[in-house]
Amino acid sequence: MKTPRKQTHAEIAADIVAAIDASDLKAFGRKLRAWYRKNARDLPWRKTRDPYHILVSELMLQQTQVSRVIDYYDRFLTRFPTLRHVAKAPVGLVLEQWEGLGYYARARNLHKLARTVAPAHAPDGTLPSDPTLLRELPGIGAYTAGAIATFAYEKRAPLVDTNVSRVLLRVFAPEHSPKTAVGQRLAWALAEATLPERGGMAAWEHNQALMELGALVCGARVALCERCPQRGHCEFLARELRIGATSE
DNA sequence: AAAGCGGGGAT
DNA sequence: ATCCCAGCTTT
Numbered sequence: 001m002k003t004p005r006k007q008t009h010a011e012i013a014a015d016i017v018a019a020i021d022a023s024d025l026k027a028f029g030r031k032l033r034a035w036y037r038k039n040a041r042d043l044p045w046r047k048t049r050d051p052y053h054i055l056v057s058e059l060m061l062q063q064t065q066v067s068r069v070i071d072y073y074d075r076f077l078t079r080f081p082t083l084r085h086v087a088k089a090p091v092g093l094v095l096e097q098w099e100g101l102g103y104y105a106r107a108r109n110l111h112k113l114a115r116t117v118a119p120a121h122a123p124d125g126t127l128p129s130d131p132t133l134l135r136e137l138p139g140i141g142a143y144t145a146g147a148i149a150t151f152a153y154e155k156r157a158p159l160v161d162t163n164v165s166r167v168l169l170r171v172f173a174p175e176h177s178p179k180t181a182v183g184q185r186l187a188w189a190l191a192e193a194t195l196p197e198r199g200g201m202a203a204w205e206h207n208q209a210l211m212e213l214g215a216l217v218c219g220a221r222v223a224l225c226e227r228c229p230q231r232g233h234c235e236f237l238a239r240e241l242r243i244g245a246t247s248e
Numbered sequence: 249a250a251a252g253c254g255g256g257g258a259t
Numbered sequence: 260a261t262c263c264c265a266g267c268t269t270t
Contacts, residue, residue, distance in 0.1 A: 045265095061265040068256065069265090102254030105268080141267045161265045181249080211265060220263060221259065251270075259262080 013185040016173055017193050025194050028171065028230065029206055033196075035229035036209030039216065041066075044073055046208065051127040051152040052083045055113075058147045059106045059139060066215070072101055083127075087114035109139025129153040142188075150207045156199035158191035159207055160184070163214025168194070170218060170236035 007015075040046070043066065045057035056076055060069045076097050080086045086094060091111045098107035116137065117127060127148060128134055134145035146159030160168075165178040165187035172190055176183040191210070196202040217224045218236075225237040 058265065063254085063264055063266055065257075065264050100255085102256090103266090105253070106266095109267085139267070143266060147265070159265085162263080163265070215265085249270100252268090253266105255264105257263085259260105 009182050009185040010189075012182055013189040016186060017189045020172060020193070024172075024233070027233070029194050029196055031229040031233075032194075032209045032213060033202070033205050036205060036212055040208065040212055041216075044070060045151070049152055049154070051129075051148060053077060054148055054152040055083075055127060055144075056110070058144045058151075059110055060101060062106060062144070063103060064101065068101075072097070083114050084118050086111060087118040106139055112138045113140070127152070129155060131155075131157050147207075150203055154200050154204045156195055156197075156203045157207075158188060158195055160187045160191050161211060162220070163211045163218075164191060164207075166220060167210055167214045167218045170223070171230055171234045174235045174239050 045054060048054065057069070057073055060072055060076075079097055080089065080094070089111075091108060094111045095104060095107050098104060101107075127137075129149055129152070131142075131145040131149045134140050134148055135142065140148070143159055143161050146157045149155040149157035150159060162178070165184065168187050168190040169176050169178055169183060173183075173186055176186055178184065178187060194206070194210075196206055213228070217228050223236065223240070225231055225234070228234065231237070
């Protein structure tokens, strides 16, 4: 009997996802998107597919609440209408527009990115649409690469942020925490597995909806399970109630 | 795997 | 007082 090799995190995640009924994955997505169409907020970056605008919004939104970004987003795009305008400006002017937002490395990275990309790519300073290529740019990690691919180009790309990992793990693997390495791998595997078959509007909407559900219903502090489209199909509420019941 | 990066808002 | 937020980079 061979001593079984310890499974990698990715293998553990793959096994868990493989054990989930495919029809459950599909049903999750259908309900999620139907809910989104009725409940989505009207956010400025949801009205555009301009890759540069999406880029600015995603960079600003890194570890920063939506409500605090909106004004900065509008002001920044007025001051720098295209990626070329960013590339042309000295870093100081870009940082000036960022003043008060925090995490100023984001602004420096945006400036560096602009000077890298604008000459190399299309006339308007267009960004690549492939997450792997996007990942190579300064300030763009796994999440932001997926976000640009799907929100600007409507590609069928998974993305996982704090909202998405919380929602997906609560629904499909409530025993796993987003804070662990396995939890993160699992969240990405679930994000991939729940994506609609086709790209285009469905993929765009699906990813927006995942984040919107995490922001409006499936919160970190409070879960408004009675308003959730997955109510009845999610183990999270039952699990919390069980724990609550035993501890009181 | 863990620390560092900002600061406002919610609990 | 603590946790959380459309995370990424460096150690």
